[in-house]
Amino acid sequence: MSALIDSLATEARLPADDHAAIRRRAHKALLQHGFPDLKTEAWKYTSLRVLEKRAFSEQQAGASALPALPFAATLLHFDNGILNVDDLDLPAGVSLQPQTEEQLAAVDHGDRAGAFAWLNLARFEQAWHLQIEGHLEQPLVLAISTAADFQNDVHPRLLIELAAGARAELIEVHEDRGEGLVNIVQDAALGRAAFLRHLVSRQSAQSAWIQRSHVRVARDADYRFHTLDRGGRLTRHDLAVRLTESGAHAEVDGTVLVNDRQHVDFHTAIDHEVGHTNSRESFRILADGTGVGVFNGRIHIHRGADDSHSDLNTANLLLSESARINAKPELEIYAEEVTASHGATIGQLDDAALFYMRSRGIPADQASALLKQGFAAAPFENIESESIRDWLMGELAELV
Amino acid sequence: MLKINNLKVAVNGKEILKGLDLNVGPGELHAIMGPNGSGKSTLGYALAGRDGYEMTDGSVEFDGQDLSELEPEERAAAGLFLAFQYPVEIPGVNNAYFLRAALNAQRKARGEEEVDSMTFLKTVRESIKTLKMDEALLKRAVNEGFSGGEKKRNEIVQMAVLQPKLAILDETDSGLDIDALKLVAEGINGLRDGKRSFVVITHYQRLLDYLTPDRVHVLSDGRIVESGGQELSQRLEAEGYAFLEETAA
Amino acid sequence: MNQTVEQVNQVIQQRYKAGFYTDIESDRVRAGLDEEIIAMISAKKEEPSWLLEWRLKAFHHWQTMREPNWAHLKVPAIDLQKIHYYAAPKQKNRPKSLDEVDPKLLETFDKLGVPLHERARLAGVAVDAVFDSVSVGTTFQKELKEAGVIFCSFSEAVKEHPELVREYLGSVVPFTDNYFAALNSAVFSDGSFVYIPANTRCPMELSTYFRINARDTGQFERTLIIAEPGSEVSYLEGCTAPMRDENQLHAAVVELVARKKAKIKYSTVQNWYPGDENGKGGIYNFVTKRGDCREDDARISWTQVETGSAITWKYPSCILRGDRSAGEFYSVALTHNHQQADTGTKMIHLGKDTTSKIISKGISAGHSNNSYRGLVRIAKRAENARNYTQCDSLLIGKTCGAHTFPYIESANSTAKVEHEATTSRIGEDQLFYCRARGLDEEDAVAMIVDGFCKEVFKELPMEFAVEAKALLEISLEGAVG
DSSP states (O other): OOHHHHHOOOGGGGGOOHHHHHHHHHHHHHHHOOOTHHHGGGTTTTOHHHHHHHOOOSSSSOOOOOOSSSOOOEEEEEEETEOOOOOOOOOOTTTEEEEEHHHHHOOOSSSSGGGHHHHHHHHSEEEEEEEEEEBBBSSSEEEEETTTOOOEEEEOOOEEETTTTTTTEEEEEEOOSSSEEEEEEEEEEEEEEOOOEEEEEOOOOOOOEEEEEEEOOOOOEEEEEEEEEOOOEEEEEEEEEEEEEOEEEEEEEEEEETTOEEEEEEEEEEEEEESSSSEEEEEEEEEEETTTEEEEEEEOOTTTTSSSSEEEEEEEEETTTTOOEEEEEEEEOOOOSSSEEEEEEEEEEOOOHHHHHHHHOOHHHHHHHHHHHHHHHHGGOOOOOOOHHHHHHHHHHHHO | OOOEEEEEEETEEEEEEEEEEEOOTTOEEEEEEEESSHHHHHHHHHHHHEEEEEEEEEEEEETTTEGGGOOOHHHHHTTEEEEEOOOEEEEEEEEHHHHHHHHHHHHHTTTOOOOOOHHHHHHHHHHHHHTTGGGGGSEEEEEEOOOHHHHHHHHHHHHHHHHHHHEEEETTTTTTHHHHHHHHHHHHTTTTTSSOOOEEEESGGGGGGGGGEEEEEEETEEEEEEESSSSHHHHHHHGGGGGHHHHHO | HHHHHHHHHHHHSSGGGGGGOOOOOOEOOOOSSHHHHHHHHHHHHHHHHHHHHHHHHHHHHHHOOOOOOOOOOOOOOOOOSSSSSSSSOOOOOOOOSSSOHHHHHHHHHHHHHHSSSSGGGOOTTTEEEEEOOOOOOOTTTOOOHHTTTTEHOOOOOHHHHHHHHHHHSSSSSTTSSSSSHHHHHHHHHOOOOEOOOOBBBBEEEEEEEEEOSSSTBOOOOEEEEETTTTOOEEEEEEEEOOSSSSEEEEOOEEEEETTTEEEEEEEEOOOOOOOOTTSSSSEEEEEEEEEEEEEETTTEEEEEEEESSSSEEOOOOEESSSTEEEEEEEEEEEOOOOOOOEEEEEEOOOOOSOEEEEEEEEEETTTTTTEEEEEEEEOTTTTTTTEEEEEEEEEEEESOOOEEEEEEEEOOTTOOOEEEEEEOOOHHHHHHHHHTTTTTHHHHHHHHHHHHHHHTTTTTTTHHHHHHHHHHHHHHHTSSH
16 A cells, blocks of 8 residues: 555655645545555455556646537636636636635544545645535536646545525536546535535546545535446545435436446445435446446434435446446434335346337347436436436437 | 248247247238237247247248348338337337337338438327327336336337338237227227238237237147137137137047 | 244243253363363364364464454454353263253253253254253254264264265365354364255254353354255254353354255254343354355255344355355344344355345344345356345334445346345334234234244244244334333
8 A cells, every 4th residue: 555655645745835734634644544455345346556556747737628518607627637717707606715724624534445535635736615605507517627648646625615595506527538646525515405416427538536525415405416427447436415404305316337447436325414304316337348337325314313215226237248346235224214225236238128129120239229328317317407418318328 | 921830939948839820911910819828929029039939940931031030120120010018118218219219220221211300200199199198108218107008009109100011919908998998909900001911919809899800810829729700709708718628629 | 833832932921031040060171262272172072183283273363363343333342361162061971862961951951942852852853952062962863864864963073974074164164264263163162063965855854952051151163064966954043041241252153065956944043142121241143154055056045033142243145156056045133222233144156047035134123233234246157147135124213223234246247136125114004003903012013023024934944933933022022112
């Protein structure tokens, strides 16, 4: 593990700025816990060997391309992971500031499983605080892209706050062409009766993408997460949603496609901390080639969180002889009057459906592509915005 | 149109059809009746080319072509249609999209031009109206969440749009109430044009009341044991399949 | 049958009726764990030198290991140096038959409902009775011998059938497997040995009854069942211990080997002392059970009803090596008061067309925590493997926990794995309906719980099913209201 410490976390690499004390504390925590390995329960299916073998450049990479999007949006471009603030034009109700010392000092990223978050705190280039009030008409797009010569490591940090009653769509578009590390830490808090649709569309090349999203959902607020992950050399996303007040609601939907030499690991956790909270989750992996997909979905209903309801479903397709899928849906329940269920399947395309389609004249290849597309599209069906849905469906159609 | 000669079909190594002969001419409607387990559905699946339904002997000629050589989609493009006894649910695949993809794939295979979406929608809407179905079903996933009756009617809609030369209807009447049954029969009769042929597989005679078959065959233990006119189906209805045992003995 | 009913009635009269202590002089080794103790155990059992060497190898390996901490359990530190690793009732001469066994011991097993002497034996069930570290005796040995079946204590097997023991010992659970398996391999005392020759259907149920009696001892039994090609056996295991304020450790290893077309059915009713309502005392049950479907078409089925122990850590597993081999796991685990259970199974699919089925029912009441932990692994070469898993949890009360941790790993695209889990409480409406029909709340709960567990109970041999049901009812006493 010391390989990663040497390449990413030597003392010399800590930026010398106003936050030096916080950075040193984070660095100390990181050294104390170390990076996770296969014996770390939360990392048992994901090896960091790819990263260990990498040297990270300190030379600045060339400018990365902006993703093309077929819908109107407010765009924040994180060029090679760094937000370009020059001609930022934010709509009314949206403000962006650097995080304060207090905000940064308040975090605790836990033990070894939180090593990358500690690394982020020790090494972040920018730490933004995004505040949203009222109803946003256009989606906010965070475009995080890297250039072909990106061999750096970058540690974007973001705090998102939705005021009571606010309503927003936040779309992260990750486009990677490089071979570095993008290590994102984001925290979001939804005020009372706020609504946030949070979408992550990721296309990774050789870079490792490690993302940790922690979300707090207050009374009657509604958080919807969707992801379309098109695979990458090494991708790990930890999404933790805490339902902290009654009436809070969360839905998590994701589709992951992996192919040759790709490895994507999603860990989600939904915590029902109080009663009268609801969640639903549906996650799908389609693994082809030598791809490896990992899904760990945890539902935790705390003591006293009576009258909470939760359903988690994961369906997965193994599409080739060499692909692998590991799924671990977990329930941890300490309350009464709850209903919680989960279902998990790993299999292949449905023979009966394939035959049915072929008997209607659709050739085998096209039939299996349609089936895959239908299977992969399910998590996006309840996105109200037609333009966003069409965009995702279009992307999917191209992929399968 | 369809010439089946001494057809033997095995499923999982077990012979289900044991030498079946059947000749269906252009424009004819034949009914195949038989008790459960006689091999009725096996015949449908074997003709449509389902994996695991192995033709071990005999021949099937469809419109001059040897069927056994063709993949399921090639059979469909050649004009063969099977209405499934249990239409399959396909989550995530839109019903209208599916049908259009099927139609265009068949047309492409035949060297015809694809239909544009306007023409396509017009055709589908007409059939949907004939079968008194809810147009909203077009926007849903294929057969997903459809009632039993809706699934069966959806098969007839597909048949109307795809315009096959030969349609095999596998127990399309099962699970339908009398009104739905009449609608399905109307849908079938509307497609009888003197050229298109039909093989109607059924356990009961009641659908045949509305269809006037040219021939009725009784399938038992993998063979056609008796053939006749409509009076045969009425006899079956009255006496049940018990008399088969006498015939066999 | 009458006898069984009476047994059940007795059980019902007392919450933990097995909690008595037999006052019998005991021959104990000193407390502590070191090479000398291991040599003493081996010497007392008059073991061949290869076995002592094996024990010592296991011990040395164990010294390099750490206690596992991944389970959802709070395990207080266990001082392994304070345990006496060998305790046996003092007997002047080795009894040659059951008639020579100390009447006090026979009486103990009588009281536990497992009479050993000829006139009262359970018909159709051969019993090996293990008291602390030794086997007291085995019934029906003659009848079994006629069928070619070997059923005896492990110690006897080491003496009489060393070649079989040597070939199979550790072949399913090597001593390197885990911390507790390594410990057991170093210090195991007694247990049962079963050998079913080829093409033989064992003429009766085989059963071992484990009893911990002495204070400050642990029980480290070792069971080995070998089913030769085409053979079939059903084996039952029961266990109890006196009520004590201190915790006692039970760390067993069970190995099953099923060869071509052989069938092994292994049932357990685990009723170790669970501790009192404040969580004081009780057995720590850390058990490694594994079956190896070593050749084609073998079948291994585990059924367990777990009501006892303060802590349960147990994952009866199947390695599905042979093509078309099949594994099953049926489990009811009930925890009450301050009990903790982390139990489940592993189904390792290696061969083609292998199938496995897992049905797990967890019931938590009081302040207890009950976890299902299961692994289904489909290896790359396991073409067409199939698994179906269902695990349901029932919560009774506001202060307990029910958890599900399934690990599903598939590396073969033709395999199909399905897992379903639900957690719910006993429905208000179900309870009300029962009560409106005149049942009191406790009876209503018992009835609902019984219904919840039915799928598992029907896998148990009849006598055990009745006992299991009664046990569950008793264990739930005071859970509602």
